[in-house]
Amino acid sequence: MSKLETENKILRRLLWLRHGCPSNALYGDDGELQCHNCIIDFKRISARALDKRFFELGMEKYEIRPKKKQRKKGRESRRFRFIDFSFLKKIRRTK
Numbered sequence: 001m002s003k004l005e006t007e008n009k010i011l012r013r014l015l016w017l018r019h020g021c022p023s024n025a026l027y028g029d030d031g032e033l034q035c036h037n038c039i040i041d042f043k044r045i046s047a048r049a050l051d052k053r054f055f056e057l058g059m060e061k062y063e064i065r066p067k068k069k070q071r072k073k074g075r076e077s078r079r080f081r082f083i084d085f086s087f088l089k090k091i092r093r094t095k
């Protein structure tokens, strides 16, 4: 197997695993890479057909959704840092 074929196989597997469908919709026995939720055979479909299928399914599904969660986490950690910082300021004032 050439390097390109190996990489293609790995990337198809990653795409199958992480394209957003729940794991109970994925069928991966005997080297198969199928999703019963979006009816895609990730092992056999051409890249062009896959692109078309994803578009048919609705692009919003493939947008990076965890952004909202990441923002919340970021704000929380910033708040935490801010609280820590103000606490240190108060200590300095009392001295």
Ligand SMILES: [Zn+2]
Binding pocket: 019, 020, 021, 025, 035, 036, 037, 038, 039
């Ligand atoms: Zn799917």
